Amino acid sequence: xxxxxxxxIKSIQEFLIEKGINPSFQRLKIYEYxxxxxxxxxxxxxxxxxxxxxPTISKTTIYNTLKLFVEKGIAxxxxxxxxxxxxxxxxxxxxxxxxxxCGRVYDVMLSNVDFNYDYVDGHxxxxxxxxxxxxxKNCLNKG
Amino acid sequence: xxxxxxxxIKSIQEFLIEKGINPSFQRLKIYEYxxxxxxxxxxxxxxxxxxxxxPTISKTTIYNTLKLFVEKGIAxxxxxxxxxxxxxxxxxxxxxxxxxxCGRVYDVMLSNVDFNYDYVDGHxxxxxxxxxxxxxKNCLNKG
DNA sequence: GTATCTGCAAAACATTTGCAATTCT
DNA sequence: AGAATTGCAAATGTTTTGCAGATAC
Numbered sequence: 129x130x131x132x133x134x135x136x137i138k139s140i141q142e143f144l145i146e147k148g149i150n151p152s153f154q155r156l157k158i159y160e161y162x163x164x165x166x167x168x169x170x171x172x173x174x175x176x177x178x179x180x181x182x183p184t185i186s187k188t189t190i191y192n193t194l195k196l197f198v199e200k201g202i203a204x205x206x207x208x209x210x211x212x213x214x215x216x217x218x219x220x221x222x223x224x225x226x227x228x229x230c231g232r233v234y235d236v237m238l239s240n241v242d243f244n245y246d247y248v249d250g251h252x253x254x255x256x257x258x259x260x261x262x263x264x265k266n267c268l269n270k271g
Numbered sequence: 272x273x274x275x276x277x278x279x280i281k282s283i284q285e286f287l288i289e290k291g292i293n294p295s296f297q298r299l300k301i302y303e304y305x306x307x308x309x310x311x312x313x314x315x316x317x318x319x320x321x322x323x324x325x326p327t328i329s330k331t332t333i334y335n336t337l338k339l340f341v342e343k344g345i346a347x348x349x350x351x352x353x354x355x356x357x358x359x360x361x362x363x364x365x366x367x368x369x370x371x372x373c374g375r376v377y378d379v380m381l382s383n384v385d386f387n388y389d390y391v392d393g394h395x396x397x398x399x400x401x402x403x404x405x406x407x408k409n410c411l412n413k414g
Numbered sequence: 415g416t417a418t419c420t421g422c423a424a425a426a427c428a429t430t431t432g433c434a435a436t437t438c439t
Numbered sequence: 440a441g442a443a444t445t446g447c448a449a450a451t452g453t454t455t456t457g458c459a460g461a462t463a464c
Contacts, residue, residue: 152437152444171428186446191429207350208400211428211454225394236392241384249379250408251368257351257402265393295419295463314453329421334454354429354453 147200154178154185158193159202159217168206168214168224168233208233208259224257227264234264290343297321297328301336302345302360311349311357311367311376351376351402367400370407377407 140159144151157178162169169177171190178185194215197203206214208226216224218235221243225234238258245253283302287294300321305312312320314333321328337358340346349357351369359367361378364386368377381401388396 150438150443154445184446187428188430188446189444192445205353207353210348210350210356213353213428223391225391225396227394228397234392234394236394238388238391245381245403248366248368248381248403249377250411251370251377251379251403251405252407252411253368253403253405254371255404257400257404259400259402260388260391260394260396261398261400262394262396264395268393268395293418293463297420327421330453331421331455332419335420356453 143202147202149196149200149202154182154189155193155196157181158190159197162197162203162215162217166235168216170212170214174215206233206257206259208261221256223260225260225262225264227267228261229263229267232264232266236260286345290345292339292343292345297325297332298336298339300324301333302340305340305346305358305360309378311359313355313357317358349376349400349402351404364399366403368403368405368407370410371404372406372410375407375409379403 137156137160140156140163141151144155144159149155158174161174161177165173165177167173171187171194174190174194175185175187178190194203197215197217198205202219203215203217206216206224208214208224214233216235222235223238223241225236226232227234241258243256243258245256247253280299280303283299283306284294287298287302292298301317304317304320308316308320310316314330314337317333317337318328318330321333337346340358340360341348345362346358346360349359349367351357351367357376365378366381366384368379369375370377384401386399386401388399390396
């Protein structure tokens with residue numbers, strides 16, 4: 129599961145079981161898609177992709193499954209923009225960059241930024257998100 | 272306008288005109304409330320407060336006005352949590368901390384964090400948000 | 415008198431909930 | 440059969456839109 133080139137259904141199945149999640153077909157496919165879609169898909173993205181493979185799948189199942197994944201700690205929500213919740217299953221500390229032209233969301237690694245704050249201004253910190261917005265290198269090249 | 276203790280309607284009026292915003296009574300009151308409510312209010316917070324002063328005010332006006340403020344660059348949206356858009360008119364670079372117990376959102380200053388990234392991974396950065404979540408010092412003290 | 419601004423009501427969306435049908439063992 | 444899972448349809452809640460009346464200059 130460490131390398132995106134080595135994703136296969138069997139290892140995802142073992143991973144979900146290990147995390148206490150019954151690996152139904154729908155759940156396997158949702159996790160598989162999350163892992164390989166590096167642009168951090170929305171519920172709609174996931175639905176529109178999986179309906180091709182599982183014609184009976186419903187958005188309710190996508191919502192239920194993502195909620196379960198978040199509860200079990202194997203995915204997190206990104207709310208980099210209002211009215212657009214995205215999902216990420218990359219568990220390493222990283223920041224997110226959203227392109228205001230093409231809308232894509234990229235993972236970025238920032239040096240000398242501490243994602244593991246302990247206390248700030250006396251508040252106990254449990255979680256840290258860094259969101260950047262701008263124009264991505266693809267869109268810059270297009271003019 | 273620099274110091275929260277010196278807010279008065281007249282200076283807000285001048286400020287809005289300077290920014291190209293016609294200072295109607297509703298707009299003045301919305302900006303005034305935004306300036307003094309340091310917990311970063313939601314549309315609902317603003318509505319519930321201003322209905323006391325302006326009994327005929329509608330949420331549509333709040334939405335319209337906030338949209339205008341964001342367009343004119345005198346306010347920004349915070350989407351630290353999904354399903355909850357908050358507004359901030361503090362224009363200095365700062366991070367936001369949300370308490371998972373009481374729900375309050377605090378401004379926090381982080382040292383050695385650069386809010387003015389120029390390029391990251393080849394992407395042109397225009398905007399940077401840092402969101403922290405945890406338990407605030409008030410809630411820590413309560414046990 | 416004309417532009418702008420306001421606010422009601424309806425529409426548009428995303429998400430959640432209740433529940434019945436389906437699937438798995 | 441029994442428990443978990445799925446998915447439809449309805450409900451909920453937030454934000455947007457259309458438009459008519461009010462307000463300001």
